[in-house]
Amino acid sequence: MSTTEQRFVPVPFDPEVAPIVEAMGAAPAMSLESILASRGETGSPFGDPAELVKGLPITLEDRVIPGPAGAPDLEITILTPSDLTPGEALPALYNIHGGGMVVGHRSWETGRLLDLMSRHRVVCVNVEYRLAPEDPYPAGAEDVYAGFVWTHANAASLGIDPEKIVVMGGSAGGGFTAAVALMARDRRGPVMAGQLLLCPMIDNTGTTVSAQQYRGLGTWTREANDLAWTCVLGEELAFSTDALEYAAPSRATDLSGLPAAFIEVGAAETFRDEDVEYASRIWAVGGRAELHVWDGGCHGFDMYAPEARISRAALDARDSWLRRVWA
Amino acid sequence: MSGNARDHLAAPPYDPQLTDALSWFKATFEPIPLLPGNIQENRDIVAAITPTLAAAMERHDGVVSSERVAVGPRGEIELTVVEPVVRTEAARPAALVIHGGGLVLGDRFFAAGEAIGLTERYGAVAVLVEYRRAPEFPGTAPVEDCHAALTWIAEHAAELHLDPERLVVTGFSAGGGLSAGVALMARDLGGPRLAGQLLGCPMLDDRDATVSTRQYDGIGVWDRTNNRTAWSAVLGEEPRGEVSPYAAPARATDLSGLPPAFVDVGGAEVFRDEAIDYASRIWAAGGSAELHVWDGGFHGFAGFAPEAWASRASAVATDSWWRRVLRLDGAGPALVPAEEGAVALGGDAAVGTGAGAGADVGAAAAPPVAGPSAPGGEAARGGDAAPSGIA
Structure with missing residues (x-):
């Protein structure tokens, strides 16, 4: 192991995932220009929500709710089983979408929620938030926190049991989920039943081994990640340990007193090591966490390769954990 | 790190569905702490509750066993070969199944349940190995016997009608640590090529x-005291000089070039952190590994409380990995049916991310399974559902 190249040999992709990563590698890399150009785009690469729920016994409702004090309103989409009866109070998933805190839209993750609705009788609240660089930290974090507080406060009218709200998200949404858990603890806000972190983006420093292994490789490269953190935190704090913990939850020095965490990540991606470390630090202070690192999984493997065996097995693990935190 | 230093660190709590099984495990397998002076007494306890091979194989009509002998560096090694009654035309996958017991307790039949399961689920030929135990045979003696058994399997591939490209080493607790050691030895000594290594709640690190x-420390099963006693039996008292990575795989400095690993461990047990570290170091070297750490799981929980939700999910993840490394198609075990009132997506995989729709484990294809009952029932008490072994 004498050269730098040899030191950062990446973990190979799962055979069912590799062809998908390869096909996506042909797409142009993310740039500041492409981020800003995407603002006008509509439509989800993962299917239109209305089309996805068509014919299913699900009611889809778009709403606008108040944002943080002094900030714009928030758009949310609520997915409810159509046969919800008055007075029924279901467990809920409050979902925060991914996209590096710089791109993406809640509509992209409708499928991820439907998969869970196919296994659990739940209400889903899918939130939109302000993106960087136009709206850097703390805009997005405060938006998603406000949405969580609103969901909890309005649980009764939504058919939600306020004690059974799980906050979830993938990638940037996973990072935001971890941040909402920290904020709710520190601000004595509503108590969530659990935090479901899918390949969460939590460490801005880029210092782990896995952050070195996926330079120019995979569905969320080191380069994309560096750009995203720069958009969120600005040049000065982008990779600094002085970044605030609600922006980059790995910066939190105290991980005690948090709700039960579920942390899932692919073994073949940038965020692997920071996510493993976050779980380890929760256990080290006696907290509850569950960790699943799927062999050969790229970033967001469940969305890019939904039929791969690791994606199906990952869904089973999520399903199991949700049953346990809602028991 | 003096033996009596008790730090009283706050520990993650146990999953409430697992606490009955934990109590049962403690009362049955570990009524007394493992100490240097009572290893034989603990062996007697484990021996008394380990089902005989005949008992383990009852009601498993599709499985037969035969007794064989390999020769290792210290002489003969007893093997039990478990295989399907019906011999398929295609060459069969194979597994070396290494029992647990902290390197000091238990015999190969302690892992009979795992061997039978591999044969029934995957059509595998599973070989149980009676390795020499510490303290009578310390250091690398146990792992060298296991490696000799692996060599024996490879040499008998034709006779056993095995596919040498689908040979996996597996074990729980000490058996997991020995599996890791066997994989290291096979790599370094040019031994048989392995398709995978399953490290169940593995005992990897002597350094405590x-x-x-x-x-x-003083909490749960296979606690710090038991673990320290066991490692001292294997490697002598601390401080230790150079320790072979084959005996304590966490000591290995090079984890490159290893077969794909499956590492599964409880979040509430001694081995949690060493298991995570081992997987992390395989990844750092560019190797394949899968890691599952179960919230509130005690040491060996999945075998002792098979009906608990965490245990079922662990079984599903484990099955998924076996099918991937053995390149098998087909459905694994169902987790549990969808909850009542959940939205039926229909049989078409076009909905959702697709991950749920059309999945093999979907509720529609699954036999009805009751919700988790109180652990500690018959299934959890040995017999055919016996755990693959503890420490």
């Missing part, structure tokens, strides 16, 4: 230096 070992 992790947070999790301090958290489960």
Whole structure:
């Protein structure tokens, strides 16, 4: 192991995932220009929500709710089983979408929620938030926190049991989920039943081994990640340990007193090591966490390769954990 | 790290569905702490509750066994070959199944349940190995016997009608640590090529230096005291000089070039942190590994409380990995049916991310399974559902 190249040999992709990563590698890399150009785009690469729920016994409702004090309103989409009866109070998933805190839209993750609705009788609240660089930290974090507080406060009218709200998200949404858990603890806000972190983006420093292994490789490269953190935190704090913990939850020095965490990540991606470390630090202070690192999984493997065996097995693990935190 | 230093670190709590089984495990397998002076007494306890091979094989009509002998560096090694009654035309996958017991307790039949399961689920030929135990045979003696058994399997591939490209080493607790050691030896000594290594709640590190070992000191099963006693039986008292990585795989400095690993461990046990570290170091070297750490799981929980939700999910993840490394198609075990009132997506995989729709484990294809009952029922008490072994 004498050269730098040899030191950062990446973990190979799962055979069912590799062809998908390869096909996506042909797409142009993310740039500041492409981020800003995407603002006008509509439509989800993962299917239109209305089309996805068509014919299913699900009611889809778009709403606008108040944002943080002094900030714009928030758009949310609520997915409810159509046969919800008055007075029924279901467990809920409050979902925060991914996209590096710089791109993406809640509509992209409708499928991820439907998969869970196919296994659990739940209400889903899918939130939109302000993106960087136009709206850097703390805009997005405060938006998603406000949405969580609103969901909890309005649980009764939504058919939600306020004690059974799980906050979830993938990638940037996973990072935001971890941040909402920290904020709710520190601000004595509503108590969530659990935090479901899918390949969460939590460490801005880029210092782990896995952050070195996926330079120019995979569905969320080191380069994309560096750009995203720069958009969120600005040049000065982008990779600094002085970044605030609600922006980059790995910066939190105290991980005690948090709700039960579920942390899932692919073994073949940038965020692997920071996510493993976050779980380890929760256990080290006696907290509850569950960790699943799927062999050969790229970033967001469940969305890019939904039929791969690791994606199906990952869904089973999520399903199991949700049953346990809602028991 | 003096033996009596108790740090009283706050420890993650146990999953409430697992606490009955934990109590049962403690009362049955570990009524007394393992100490240097009572290893034989503990062996007697484990021996008394380990089902005989005949008992383990009852009601498994599709499986037969035969007794064989390999020769290792210290002489003969007893093997039990478990295989399907019906011999398929295609060459069969094979597994070396290494029992647990902290390197000091238990015999090969302790892992009979795992061997039978591999034969029934995957059509595998599973070989149980009677390795020499510490303290009578310390250091690398146990792992060298296991490696000799692996060599024996490879040499008998034709006779056993095995596919040498689908040979896996597996074990729980000490058997997991020995599996890791066998994989290291096979790599370094040019031994048989392995398709995978399953490290179930593996005993990898003799140094007793992790947070999790301090958290489960006097708490739970296979606690810090038991673990320290066992390692001292294998490697002598601390401080230790150079320790072979084959005996304590966490000591290995090079984890490159290893077969794909499956690492599964409880979040509430001594071995949590060393298991995570081992997987992390395989990844750092560019190797394949899968890691599952179960919230509130005690050491060996999945075998002792098979009906608990965490245990079922662990079984599903484990099955998924076996099918991937053995390149098998087909459905694994169902987790549990969808909850009542959940939205039926229909049989078409076009909905959702697709991950749920059309999945093999979907509720529609699944036999009805009751919700988790109180652990500690018949299934959890040995017999055919016996755990693959503890420490």
